[in-house]
Amino acid sequence: MKSQIIMAFMVCLAFLILIPMAISIKDPITQPEVSDNSQDYQNSGEMTDAGLTIRLLSNGEVQNLTMEQYLVGAVGAEMPAAFELEALKAQAVALRTYVIYKQSFEKDRHSNADICSDSSCCAAWNSEDTLREKWGDDYDTYYSKILQAVNETDGLYLTYGGEPALAVFHSSSSGATEDSSQVWGTAMPYLISVKTPENEENVPGFVSSVTMTENEFMEVFKESYPEADFSAGLPDSIEGMIYDLSGRLSKITIGGIEISGTTLRSMYNLRSATITISFSGNDIVLTTSGYGHGVGMSQYGANVMAKSGSSFSDILAQYYPGTVLTKAEIQD
Ligand SMILES: [Zn+2]
Numbered sequence: 001m002k003s004q005i006i007m008a009f010m011v012c013l014a015f016l017i018l019i020p021m022a023i024s025i026k027d028p029i030t031q032p033e034v035s036d037n038s039q040d041y042q043n044s045g046e047m048t049d050a051g052l053t054i055r056l057l058s059n060g061e062v063q064n065l066t067m068e069q070y071l072v073g074a075v076g077a078e079m080p081a082a083f084e085l086e087a088l089k090a091q092a093v094a095l096r097t098y099v100i101y102k103q104s105f106e107k108d109r110h111s112n113a114d115i116c117s118d119s120s121c122c123a124a125w126n127s128e129d130t131l132r133e134k135w136g137d138d139y140d141t142y143y144s145k146i147l148q149a150v151n152e153t154d155g156l157y158l159t160y161g162g163e164p165a166l167a168v169f170h171s172s173s174s175g176a177t178e179d180s181s182q183v184w185g186t187a188m189p190y191l192i193s194v195k196t197p198e199n200e201e202n203v204p205g206f207v208s209s210v211t212m213t214e215n216e217f218m219e220v221f222k223e224s225y226p227e228a229d230f231s232a233g234l235p236d237s238i239e240g241m242i243y244d245l246s247g248r249l250s251k252i253t254i255g256g257i258e259i260s261g262t263t264l265r266s267m268y269n270l271r272s273a274t275i276t277i278s279f280s281g282n283d284i285v286l287t288t289s290g291y292g293h294g295v296g297m298s299q300y301g302a303n304v305m306a307k308s309g310s311s312f313s314d315i316l317a318q319y320y321p322g323t324v325l326t327k328a329e330i331q332d
Contacts, residue, residue, distance in 0.1 A: 047328040048154050054099055057113035058125060070115075071095055071150045072143070076131050077117075077124035078169075079299050081142035084306035087299070088149035090315040093325070094297055097157040097167035098123060100328070104164050158316060158323040160190050165323045170292025171299050172196075172203045174274045176246040177319065178294030183262055183273075190320045193246040196301035197308075200289075203300045208271050209287040217268075217284045221254055224267060228255030235279055248273040248294060262293070296320065 049067035056063050056070060065073075071092050079091045102122065103114050110116055117125035126134065135142045158165040166188060168180075173196045180191035200206040212220075214234045221228055230237045240253035249261030261273040265288075272290040279285070290298075297319035305315050313325055 045329050046155060049096075049150065052155075052328065054115065055113045056115060056117060056125060057110050058117040058127070062113045067096060067099070068147075068150055068154075070099065070125065072146050073125045073127060073131070074123055075146050075149060076134075076142070077126040078119075081135065081138070081146055083299070083303045085145065085149060086306035086310065086312045086315065087302040088146060089153050089312035090297065090302050090306075090319075091169070091299065092146075092150045092153045093156050093158065093312060093316055094167040094169050095123060096153070096155075096328075097165055100157050101164040101166050153312065155328040156325055157328060158320055159326045160188075160320075160323045165190055165320060167297070167320060167323075168293075168295050169297040169299060169319075170294055172198050172206065172290045172292065173294050173298045173301065174199075174206075174247055174272070174289035177296065177298055177301075178246050178248055178273075179244075180295050182244055182246075182248065182250065183293050183295055190322045191295050192321065193244075194318060194321060196298045196319075197304045198290075198298060198300040202304055203290075205271075205291070207287065207289045209285050210268055210270060211280075211283050211285045213282050214279075214284050215282075218255070220267060225255065225257050225259075228257050230255045234284060235277075238277060241277070246274075246294065249275045 049071065052067035054065045054067055054070040056065055074095045075088060075091050078095065079088060081088070083091075099115050102109065109122075115122045115125075117123075131143065132139050158167050168191065170177075175196065176193050177196055179187065179193045181187040198206070217234070218228075218230050218237075222230075228237075237255045238252065240251060240258065241249060242251040244250040249264065251258055251260060252264055253259075254264075259267075261275060264270070264275060265273045268286055270286055270288045272288045272292060272294060274289045274294075276287045277284065278287065297315070302315045302319070305318065306312075310318075316323065316325065
C-alpha cells in the first residue's frame, strides 16, 4: 500500500516536471534562439553575423547574404575544411575583417556589391552546391565544422588604430611572411614580415619548380620588355639578384632590365617570389617555396600553430601584429 502511494506520487511529480518541459521545448520554435541572441546584442550595441548583410557579386549577380552565410561559403572556399578548428576560426575572423574593410574603405570597387567571389579581385566564395560537390560525403561534417568556426567568432573582426584592418592572407611562406610594401608598395604597420612555422613536411607542394628552355625564357621576357639585351646569352644576362629579409627575391636584372621579384613571379606564373634560378643543359629552372603573395596570415602556418595548441586569437596576433580583436557594433 505504501509503495502504491509512493508510485502515485512519483507519477504526479513526473507530470508536473514534464508538462512545463514540453512547453519550454516548444518555445524556441515560435521564438528562434538566433533572434533572441541578436536582440541581446542589439541591446548592448553589439552586432551578430546574423544581423550583418553582405551584398555579394557572384557569377554576374548580386545576392544579399547574412555575414554568417557569406562566411561559411568564403571560409569553405579559401581554406581546406580538414584544417584545425582554431585555424578555421582565424580564417573566419580574417574574412569577416576583410569584408568590413571593403565596406568601410572600398565602397566603389563594385558598383552595387560589397565584395565579389573572384579570388584575384576580392576573396573566393563557394555556393552550397559547389561545397556539396567539393566535399562529397564529408559535406555534413565539414559544413558543421565551418559553421562552428564562424559562430564561435561571431561578430569578431580585427582593428588597427580603431579602424578595420586589411586582413589579407595567403597559402604558405618559407620561414617568414612578407611586408606589404614589398608586394604592393604600401607599408602597413600590421602587414610586416613575421616568422611562420610551416615547411615541406606539412605543406603539399611546398617546393616547386618551373623548367623551360633558355630560349623560351628569353621569349617570354621579351614579350614584356622587347628592349631586353640577351646578346651575352644565359646565364650571363641574369645578374643582381637581391633578396629581402623574408628570403624573397626583391630585385633582379635580366637582359639589362631591373625588375622586382613579384614581377618575375607573375611573368612566369611562379607560386611565390621566394625564387632561385639554376641551369641544366639548355634549360633554366625557376624554383620557389611557399605559395602566394606572402602578406598577412599564412593559412598553412595557422594550421601548424593550431596543431601546436595556439588559439585563433594567438594566430591572428602572430600574423597581424598590433591589431585588436573587436566586436562588431551597430552603426548609428
Ligand atoms: Zn572584387
